Amino acid sequence: MPQSDPKPRLALAACLALLLPLKAQTEAFRTFEGHGGPVMDVAISEDGATLLTASFDYAVGLWPVGDDAAPVWLDGHRAAVNDVVFLADDRAASGGDDFAVILWNLADGTAERQFNGHQGKVTAVAPHPGGQTLASASWDGTIRLWDLTSGDNTVLSGHDSGVNDIIWTADGYLISAGADGAVYLWDTASDAPTRTLAEHGFGVNRLTLGPGWLAYGAVDGGTRILDLATGEELADLTLERRPILSMALSRDGQHLAVGDGEGYIMVVDTADWTITRDFRAAVNGPIWALAFTAEGGLIAGGIADEAYLWPLDGEETLPAMAEAPRAFHTDPNEVSNGERQFLRKCSICHTLGPDGERRAGPTLYGVFGRRAGELDGYAYSDALTGSDLVWGEDTIDQLFDVGPDVLTPGSKMPMQQIASPQDRADLVAFLKERTAPADAK
Ligand code: HEC
Missing domain, CATH: 2.130.10.10 (YVTN repeat-like/Quinoprotein amine dehydrogenase)
Incomplete structure (x- = not known):
């Protein structure tokens, strides 16, 4: 599609073409x-x-x-x-x-x-x-x-x-x-x-x-x-x-x-x-x-x-795209039930560490005891920034008992419920341990 005002770039390109008669670096x-x-x-x-x-x-x-x-x-x-x-x-x-x-x-x-x-x-x-x-x-x-x-x-x-x-x-x-x-x-x-x-x-x-x-x-x-x-x-x-x-x-x-x-x-x-x-x-x-x-x-x-x-101009073999090491591919027998719940149901959108790696959702690092929608630098929906919820064992359990669409209506987190109370308890226990800030452990 036409790019904005291409004229200055064209003029520049013309000058460069005069200066560099050979094809620019491939x-x-x-x-x-x-x-x-x-x-x-x-x-x-x-x-x-x-x-x-x-x-x-x-x-x-x-x-x-x-x-x-x-x-x-x-x-x-x-x-x-x-x-x-x-x-x-x-x-x-x-x-x-x-x-x-x-x-x-x-x-x-x-x-x-x-x-x-x-x-x-x-x-x-x-x-x-x-x-x-x-x-x-x-x-x-x-x-x-x-x-x-x-x-x-x-x-x-x-x-x-x-x-x-x-x-x-x-x-x-x-x-x-x-x-x-x-x-x-x-x-x-x-x-x-x-x-x-x-x-x-x-x-x-x-x-x-x-x-x-x-x-x-x-x-x-x-x-x-x-x-x-x-x-x-x-x-x-x-x-x-x-x-x-x-x-x-x-x-x-x-x-x-x-x-x-x-x-x-x-x-x-x-x-x-x-x-x-x-x-x-x-x-x-x-x-x-x-x-x-x-x-x-x-x-x-x-x-x-x-x-x-x-680049397609060479004859060499092209390096293939590596598959992202998706956490949910981990062998289910090697991890606890709580971790398995997280890997399968949350890890595609959330990390647990402080490093700020990009995902659809905010990192859950330090989420226990934090008010909803408070992590700096993440673009929350109004549903979370306007919420009085404080995340803890009860509220996270509730979030997946009734579903984000019910507890935080209008949230960007997709509808999801975890029916088994045991699965929810195991997930919450896993999250509590793995999201605790290092200095609080
Ligand atoms: C498809 C992506 C996706 C999946 C899967 C997902 N989430 Fe989320 N989650 C989000 C998004 C996006 C937000 C931010 C919601 C908003 O701003 O409305 C969020 C927000 C949250 C929050 C609130 C964080 C805060 O700082 O207020 C918690 C807690 C949470 N998710 C836990 C989980 C858990 C636990 C799971 C797995 C059972 C999960 N999420 C699965 C996308 C996802």
Whole structure:
């Protein structure tokens, strides 16, 4: 998407081009570390200098691509973030499991506006080429078109189940893909799909557009290229791998990358649809996110808490994404019942130490005896900052007896109950011991 005021950068680029007749240093392998959960989407700015990441840890990260400077964290979603895109004027938009679409001001890292209306998780956001409208797709089965100035929206319904992806053509038609297997083309002035581009039979997860063609990837591994004008199939790239979870087109349009649930990335030459590269990008786990850099490298996100950048110009074997050492994979026979409860039900969102490692929820270090919502530096919901609760054996037991939605209504912590009093008691005893500040032990 057009980046804000590209002219000064263009002038600078022109000067550099005169000074440096040779191609600038090629990009190197690197990772982007800091998220406290899997990376669900990645996007690169038009000038190639900035990366956005969307994570299960409820945050969006804003990173410089060219150096190791710390990211800016965009906090505002109340659940996992699924999709993020750059908009014009130094802004971005994201959609999440909290059913919300958030418009971000990247200059100061704040949430400028939130669009509420979807009744299910938001899977994709896509700015209209004209820049005034943002489309969002949701598992509520609808697409909404938001006027970025007024915040008004119109609803497009036509899919029989969740909408997984949306993409605009250059001339302002919208294409959508659904869990119902349908790929529709919409003239957004009318409220029903204008044309059916495909009926795949299995849910379609991802869409990418090239000149005159549309690529889609589906739950059953189906990966097809269609002629956009006629709907005719130009190529079938389906391999024995599923589901297809991510797709990206290189800046020059020459390469289409496809990521799947088994951790592979396939790169295809769009001139003749032959596979130019196919590698195991993750040792274990899916590739949810893909984007090409301005220099032709690939940035991917998946089960690991880091995004990976692989330059694709060399012949060398690319280092695979390591699986994050998830605590809930610990052998259940080796730990106490209380620890097992924590590992399985809490550790994906909470740490226990003082180190401030990022997670969706605050660290539980020192939580006993502390008032709800008081840890410095964590962006709590009003439900916790406005609460009089003090965390202790009784209140934490109660939290999971009745559920966070009842004890702290409006909290960002998902609904969860632990039915067995013994499991709750063991969990509380484990937490009490392991979250006690070192000097109090
Ligand atoms: C999917 C993520 C997630 C899971 C799983 C989760 N939490 Fe949380 N938890 C959060 C978030 C987010 C908050 C902050 C809530 C808010 O601001 O509304 C939170 C807040 C808390 C708080 C209040 C902390 C404070 O400083 O006020 C406690 C206590 C807590 N969680 C305990 C647990 C325990 C124990 C478990 C496991 C049984 C658990 N949580 C599972 C996300 C999670």
